[in-house]
Amino acid sequence: MSENKKEEIIKVNHITKRYDDNSVLEDFSLSVYEGEVVVIVGPSGCGKSTILRIMNGLEPIQKGEVTYRGEKVDGKLGSITRIREKVGMVFQSYELFPHKTILQNVMLAPVLVQKRDKKEVKEEALQLLARVGLAEKKDSYPRQLSGGQKQRVAIVRALCMHPEVLLFDEVTAALDPEMVREVLEVILSLAKEGKTMVIVTHEMAFAEAIADRVIFLDAGQIEEEGTAEEFFRHPKSERAKQFLNSFTYEKK
């Protein structure tokens, strides 16, 4: 595949992840290449969130190694903050900072962590907010925004750090249906720009539209992997077929 020529950005290499005695991932490997959109789908509890959290060092692992451009990703190492600047994450529950305005939410980390010039960051933040249609909300507080608006701010907040990879963990799962589209469209536009992304989602139509590569996960194993076309049109495994069938009423 053409991906192999591209540079490997995140490499999850034969890792084992357990919570106490409960083994979630066993000898699991996955690489993310520059410019690709990897979509991870699978039934609830199969370990999708865990994988994303491991990719930016939020979750310790018991065996194996995760690297970002060859550098070890480990929540306990001092280098982790530098890596996290480059690996942005957006959460299902938005997690905006409620005591800060929208603009402050977006500006905080670039100024505090990256020590960038305030004026320059502000300009960029306003541009990004305008891009997602929220320029006029800059002085509002998160509580004054709808779920969809909050999630768009969360994406902008991650973008303002100039990350190389973005991790999305079911970012529309908490939203009312009519707000899902406004958020997904922002993510689709990022894909068009060639941003590298790892997306966990239950929105199958969206997954099909955006994915360069689909990973179907079941019980902590990669059950099937392929292009969007391959996975959604011609699933090979029984499990994948079953899984996709469970969504069909949504598509009709």
Next chain:
Amino acid sequence: MNWEVIGSYLPLYWKAMLLTLRIGWIGIVFAILLGVLCAIVRFYKIPVLSQLAGVYIEVFRNTPLLVQLFFLYFALPKIGIPIRADFCGALGLALLGGAYMAETFRSGLESVAGIQTESALSLGMNKSQVVTHIIFPQAFARSVPSFVANIIFLLKETSVFSAISLMDLMFTAKDLIGLYYKTTECLTLLVVFYALILIPVSVLGDRLERRVRHAEFGD
């Protein structure tokens, strides 16, 4: 009611109120510092210190201030640590208040932590940046109502200072009643002066509460 008597007592009450305020203010400031410190130690489960803080909080929350003051004022000198009455009052108040403030602030910290921390970490912040910019401001905002309630509680508690012969409001009232038997006037003044201390605190507390909670809760 004899207004002339009241007029002549006013300066004494005024002086007593200043004493109550002076000791109360120092005690409360240290109570907050001590409380925040203990809350952090407990929240981050720092070994040994966390257990010590736990014991301290249990002991001081479960004994009356009067007993604590007696202990500090009468027992400490016996083991060679003499202590001034006003210092003792402030210390007692700080220790009692610290125990209450600690629990208040800890529950504030607990209600914020978790995924807010993760979201801040994922933006590349280090632990101390997360604490100072994300956890603390929110925990503090959430704790303000209980902080204010604690402060009012502590100011009321100062009425036992008279037991270690500090000439506070209570002492002054009791003393004057004992000397001149003007009970009604003395007690009326006592109520008025306590209200004079506590109502402004309550009003200011309300304001502060609304101010710090504005961002998050909008009320």
